[in-house]
Amino acid sequence: MRISIVVLIIVFSFQLSAQDTLTLLKPARVFDGEILHENWQVFVRNKKIEAVGEKLNIPANTEIISLPNTTLLPGLIEGHSHLLLHPYNEVSWDDQVLKESHAERIIRAALHAQKTLLAGFTTVRDLGTEGSGYDDVGLKQSIEKGIIPGPRMIVAGRALVATGSYGPKGFHAEISVPQGAEEADGIDNLSKAVRTQIGKGADVIKIYADYRWGLMKEAQPTFLESEIKLVVDIAKSSGRDVVAHSSTPEGMKRAIMAGVKTIEHGDGATSEVFRLMKEKNVCYCPTIAAGDATSQYKGWKKGTEPEPERIQQKRKSFKMALDEGVQICMGGDVGVFPHGENVREMELMAEYGMKPQEVLRSATSVNADFFRLKNLGKIKSGYLADIIAVEGNPVLNISDLRKVKFVMKDGIIFKK
Secondary structure (H helix, E strand, O other), X not given: OXXXXXXXXXXXXXXXXXXXXXXXXXXXXXXXXXXXXXXXXXXXEOOEEEEEEOOOOOOOOOEEEEEEEEEEEEOEEEEEEOOOOXXXXXXXXXXXXXXXXXXXXXXXXXXXXXXXXXOOEEEEEEOOOOOOOOHHHHHHHHHHOOOOOOOEXXXXXXXXXXXXXXXXXXXXXXXXXXXXXXXXXXXXXXXXXXXXXXXXXXXXXXXXXXXXXXXXXXXXXXXXXXXXXXXXXXXXXXXXOEEEEEOOHHHHHHHHHHOOOEEEEOOOOOHHHHHHHHHOOOEEEOOHHHHHHHXXXXXXXXXXXXXXXXXXXXXXXXXXXXXXXOXXXXXXXXXXXXXXXXXXXXXXXXXXXXXXXXXHHHHHHHHHHHXXXXXXXXXXXXXXXXXXXXXXXXXXXXXXXXXXXXXXXXXXXXXX
């Protein structure tokens, strides 16, 4: 008799879990990843968007969620994140790399992941652990298993730097300290390093095409074009892309010609570089918010003092990118500034001359396309139900993205 009861309970539980989860979202408007639609509704079945439009026929047992005065959008995609870092005005980068334990950095990263998700960013491209090994891989897996809440992650692992170019620096020549990325040079070392990073779980390979290692500590190219091409060829053979940190015209040219997918930062880019970027279909990730934050950490009183040269240069380079028609990836280098404040980058993109609707495209459909994210970045039938709602209309006022009222990822509601 006892056995029969147990069997009945198991069967009943299975039937409950097999039922579909049906949700109808009723906002004031929907930005679908490309354009804005008034009076649209979105019907979600389990993990996917099943239907969108003005009037939808839905099953009787559907949960209806009214979201008046809101704009529904695809879950935002952060293009340049470091979940294992926190703002440099709290603890310097050197001290984070050299003094914080892996345990502390992972615990912080778990909190950062939750803040990021609740801020409406359901996906992040995390570009380097900065001395924390492959902890990003473990963080990604913990989110996927449902152990902690957070965005889906594209991870770069350790990232690659030329020997002697990266940091921490400034120690006695006989002292070796942990580096913020993996040093590798030449055919054999680079080949092994790329394959090792892929084997350890990197989804994308990041290289530092230039860095502050030149005379007078100025930025200069680090890898030869042939070395970068080797990295690209190996990564491509596994279906992965390469992204390049670069701020010098020569470093960017080498990376673009070698076949990288995106250029990160690009402060010193010229019109010639941007034209080459457009020709080769390389996306530009400007990380405006990082420079804005570090300038303030160094004493700039934003709003009351003239803009530093670095900020003026970033305005010029961003305008050149817009004028040349380069595809722009939304990515702020968050971690330099607080996680959950990702919208800063989007606000600055609009302030620097990009139309708000194009900023929204950059953080949704454009990033999804360039990051090879299938069925993400749009509110569209058959796409994954990564959906957020914000009060107001960010097409008119980009800062309305700060007023997140609803977050759904994979059909699961995290904020309501």
